[in-house]
Amino acid sequence: MQAGALRGRRLTIIIGDTQAVAVKQERNVRMCAAPGEEMKVMEVKLITRRVVFILLAASARAQVNPEICRYPLGMTGGQIQDEDISASSQWSESTAARFGRLDFDNGDGDGAWCPHIRLEPDGHKEYLQVDLRSLHFITLVGTQGRHADGMGNEFAQRYMIKYSRDGNNWVGWHDRKGRQVIEGNRNAYDVVLKDLEPPIIARFFRFMPVTDNSMIVCMRVELYGCEWLDGxxxxxxxxxxxxxxxxxxxxxxxxxxxxxxxxxxxxxxxxxxxxxxxxxxxxxxxxxxxxxxxxxxxxxxxxxxxxxxxxxxxxxxxxxxxxxxxxxxxxxxxxxxxxxxxxxxxxxxxxxxxxxxxxxxxxxxxxxxxxxxxxxxxxxxxxxxxxxxxxxxxxxxxxxxxxxxGSAVYNTSLTPRKHGHPTNTLPGDDPTHKVDESNTRILIGCLVAIIAILMTIIVIILWRQVWQKMLEKASRRVLDDELTARLAIQTEAFFFQHSSLSTEGGSTSNSTYERIFPLCADYQEPSRLIRKLPEFAQSTEHLDGAPHYAEADIISLQESASDSSTYSITAVNMNLFAGTDSSMKEFPRHKLTFKEKLGEGQFGEVHLCEAEGMQEFLGEDFSIEGNNESPLLVAVKTLREDANKNARNDFLKEIRIMSRLMDPNIVRLLAVCVDTDPLCMITEYMENGDLNQFLCNLRLKEAADEDKAEQEEREGTSMVSYCKLIGMAVQIASGMKYLSSLNFVHRDLATRNCLVGKNYTIKIADFGMSRNLYRGDYYRIQGRAVLPIRWMSWESILLGKFTMASDVWAFGVTLWEVLTLCKKQPYSQLSDEQVIENTGEFFRDQGKQVYLPKPLCCPERVYSDLMLSCWRRNAKQRPSFQEMHAHLTESLA
Structure with a gap:
């Protein structure tokens, strides 16, 4: 939640928030592998600090946050009463409106609402209506069909939503681009979740099935959000x-x-x-x-x-x-x-x-x-x-x-309000007085609950130590002390950082995923899901160290209480670059002219600047775009002036590493400013910006008109040929081949992390994560970190393993982005939670996993021989970057 955007909550949510913090901390306690007295004291102190923070924040006022307001409102759980669910018509009593509740496969799939007539094409007269009894802020909807244990096959392929705040004036929802029809189900079994952008503020909701041909439809629905108490x-x-x-x-x-x-x-x-x-x-x-x-x-x-x-x-x-x-x-x-x-x-x-x-x-x-x-x-x-x-x-x-x-504070409690009773007070009642009368009882209950939670946590810590000793005696493999300490630190601070170095198989993290979707058995955090599988015991292995390149793959959202816990950096093996001159020249700060703030990351900020006289400063050893007369466009990373000693050391380590990366398809470190604060590193920046935005503004020219496409490209029209796209992919593969030759793992390869220069020159960069433009590409973990899950391999998501093979997986997704001109986000039809669930299917390898579809312009051999090979379950069977570079180069011949 952004600073300066705080608004009040009721005292009653203190218990709920405290329990949520306690549950998360209990997971951290179970995951930490070093159970000494120091760790126990640290954990208890950390919980105490967080509880105090919650108590102080309880009276603050918080702006509505759509990322938090995503709780089921009661169709599934029964909080919405039967009398609040109605419909325009129904097949029979067994398909009445009250059966239109979402069912996450907890039953036989027989119940659903079905209108009594077959829907005509584009007919919008039939609807399922839900009365929430008060205004709600709705951010997500879920739909499902009726399968009746295989006896039925009715579902809504598409639907529309109408809503009303007063029950009289109805408005048709449309997305930010004006589209009203929502893509629904493709079968009668699966639950399909759809984000509402923009969200809806209303009391009454109507789901209206839409069909392309005359067919029978049935629907089960759920609404997600929270109560709109602004008034x-x-x-x-x-x-x-x-x-x-x-x-x-x-x-x-x-x-x-x-x-x-x-x-x-x-x-x-x-x-x-x-x-x-x-x-x-x-x-x-x-x-x-x-x-x-x-x-x-x-x-x-x-x-x-x-x-x-x-x-x-x-x-x-x-x-x-x-x-x-x-x-x-x-x-x-x-x-x-x-x-x-x-x-x-x-x-x-x-x-x-x-x-x-x-x-x-x-x-x-x-x-x-x-x-x-x-x-x-x-x-x-x-x-x-x-x-x-x-x-x-x-x-x-x-x-x-x-x-x-005074009477309208925003509720972000984990438990939704029970429906069926209006929230308005009776005539003559003083609502402010009622709230004040109950505050004392609420506060006492909160304090008692907090004390009980703290005592429970202490007992859990002690129990965990005993249980862990028993497991260590029974285990055939004992993790070495270095790995154990590193995992404990990473779990408490954050998963990985810009300057941190991963292992060859990647740093294994047990971070669990914060649930922003339905709280049910089918949606488990991956760490639990994977441990339930019998193969899990054979899926982890001890791994050797290897550095990584990507900037802030995961950004920690947790504020540090002390200097020593702000950053968690794994030591770098500098012997990798032994014998290489790592000195960088100090560039005069006054010759940098600020142009635009590109974004911010864990280290500080990224600015787009003009560097006056940079070509002359670098000399003939550097070949960079631009002429000697005009200032050179550069990206400047700065370290926050209040950063602690560890962060400063890590920033300098990153400079030392990047100074040795010299490849035509890797963004180069040009100079530094480290004589005074803030510390800065100056890197190349390409005039056409990042590849994602560059491709979004282009149209693909058909292969039959290749000559015409070349002509239009020369004339500056927004078209690009298939050959040019493959040429871009060749350059990305070349840059990754270079990184892999140095045993580097990028961890965040995507088009947003590639820059475009003149003549379609591509260079791999590392600060796409810092840009707010791409925050939707990253999935939040426990409120403290984010991951680019749509580009990550299954073993990276479930096991925390990052290797060159996981970079190969990400390259396959990046190639898919390039050939689709970045018109859609990867797996755009799946929610973030469904993407994570899909990784479980890759692990089980039962043929149920979902792959990215073949782009329209992509030849079958490129899709089958290259893309699909990047997404093989067995990491050892994925091609190397050398092989992919050769394969793509051959396809251009």
Whole structure:
């Protein structure tokens, strides 16, 4: 959860959050392999610190986070009552609406809702309706068909969703690109989970099957999210404006608004309440392949005579408001600043009160970082608020607005509210007084629960020590002390880092996966799933050390309590480069000109800069793109100035390693700035950016028109031929061949980590992970780290083994990206959890595993002989990079 985006929770969730922390810590205790007294004391202290943090944060107020708000709301568990589930029609009593509950294969698959008539093509009249009894924030939906133990085969291939906040006005959901139809099931057995982008805020939901031909359909559904207790039911704002920035059209309209749209948007909700806030640079977006300015709603000062934008916010009932949080852009170099003043008026009846609350945030003329601005509302009571935001510059851009009130705090408890009873108080009741009366009892219960949890943890630690000694006596293989200590540190700190070095088989980590999908037996964390398989005992082996290249493959989200535990770095075997001169020249800092922030990682930040006189500085030994007159475009990695000693040493080790990497298809380290803080390393940056974005903007030319394609490419049109794509893959294979010859493991090979220069020159880089643009490519583990699971081999996900063979697997996925022009994310039809489940099928090797499909332009021999060979279960049977480079080179001949 981002800093500065905190909003309140009820005291009742302290117990739930504490239990969640205790469960995670118990897993850490079981996974740590060094059970000495020091470890026990450290673990208990760590739990105590976390519990204190939870107690301090319990009264904080947190912005809604779609990544957290993903809990089943009760169709499966029964919290949603039968009377709250209805339908337009049904086959019979046995297929009534109340049977339309998702069933994760816990029954015979016989129950489902089925409309009484065959659906006509594109018919949308039949629906299954769910009443959640109060407003909810819905981020995910699941659907399933009816199979009745093989006797039935009815399912919905596609469907639409309609929703309503009041039960009268219904809105059809559509994604961020305007598509309304959702791809559903392909068989009657599997559960298909679909993320809703944007999420929905509503009380009533209708699932409407869509079919291409007349057929019988049946549906079982589940809704995932959490209760929307902000109370905001609509906002009214002027329609956003268009900016022309350096010839680029930048649109600041609220594209997902679900109310009436004219010159002013009314009676709806949209991007200001979708839980996603904009980046520092408004030209880029969190959302994949959206237009510039998408994250923000913005207005030009010239269009408002009075110098302010007026917004009206309507709520479900009268509330006592304490503050409002507004996410603003502040890129003043482009004429954008946060608002100069906010004046808010309040209404409880039919008239607006005369005396507003006025707030003037301090002007920031130094930092261009987007931020939340908190506007105090002085505990004013109202059912509607009218705020006037005064311009601080030519443009004002907002991406999120959230309100905090005494009776409406956002609930992120692990246990969803039990449905069937409205949350509103009775007429005449004082809801604030009711909450205050129960706070004492709640707090006492919380403290008792915390003490009980801490005592339980201590008992578990002691029990674990005894049990581990018994296992050590029975085990035929005992892990050596070095590996044990390393695994314990990695588990507590984080899995791996930019400068850390993996083993040849990879560092084995027992980190479990935080569940953001259904909490049921079918969705187990991989570490448990793999241990249930009989082959597991033969699947681990002791492995030799080998360095890795990729930047911040996993970013730790855990804040360190002391200097010694901030970074976990495995010692590097520098003998690998013995005899090589590792000195790097110190580049004058004043010759670096900041252009753009590319992103940030564990080490610090990545900036795009211009280096003046770099060619002359490097001399004739370096052959780099550009001319001697113009500044050279470079990427500058910086280490945070407050980094501890270990982090600084690791940063310098990385410089030493990268200075020895010299290959035409590997991004090179050009110079350093280490005389003063912050420490910097300067690397090449290619003028066309990363390969993923480069390919997204291209179209494939058919092979029959190859000559025409060549001509259009020379004329600068956005087309590329198959031969050019294979040429790119050859270069990636060449760079990986070089890394593998040095026994390097990349760990994060993907198109986002490849840069493109002139004439389709490709160089492998390592800082794609640091860019917010690609955060959707990484899967969060226990709230503390992330993994690029869609590019990882099964043994990397389940066993934590990273080898050259796992890089070969990632190369197969990267080749698939290249040949599909990065139009889709790998396994786009699967959720993250389903991708992990699919790795279990690779392990079991029973023919149920799902492979990436053959790209349209890919010859059969390239797909079968190369791609599929990269994804073989047995790592030893995968081809080497030398073999793949030769194979691809031959295909160009």
């Amino acid at each position: 905001l039911v609509s906002y009214s704002i002027p329609d956003g404006h268009q900016m022309i920035y350096r010839g680029l059209d930048v649109y600041f309209n609220d594209s997902v608004y679900d109310g009436a749209s004219a010159e002013r948007l009314t009676k709806g909700l949209g991007q200001l309440t979708d839980g996603t806030w904009g980046l520092d640079d408004f030209l880029h977006s969190h959302i994949y392949s959206m237009w510039p300015g998408y994250d923000y709603v913005g207005w030009n000062n010239k269009s408002f005579v009075r110098g302010y934008v007026e917004m009206i916010f309507e709520f479900d009932h009268v509330r006592n408001f304490t503050s409002m949080k507004v996410h603003c852009n502040n890129m003043f170099s482009r004429g954008v600043r946060m608002f100069r003043q906010a004046s808010c008026y309040f209404r409880s009846g039919s008239e607006w009160e005369a005396d507003p609350v006025t707030f003037r945030p301090p002007a920031d003329r130094v930092s261009q970082v987007a931020r939340f601005v908190t506007v105090p509302l002085g505990d004013r009571t109202a059912s509607a608020i009218k705020c006037r935001f005064h311009f601080g510059d030519l443009w004002m851009l907002l991406s999120e607005v959230a309100f905090q009130s």
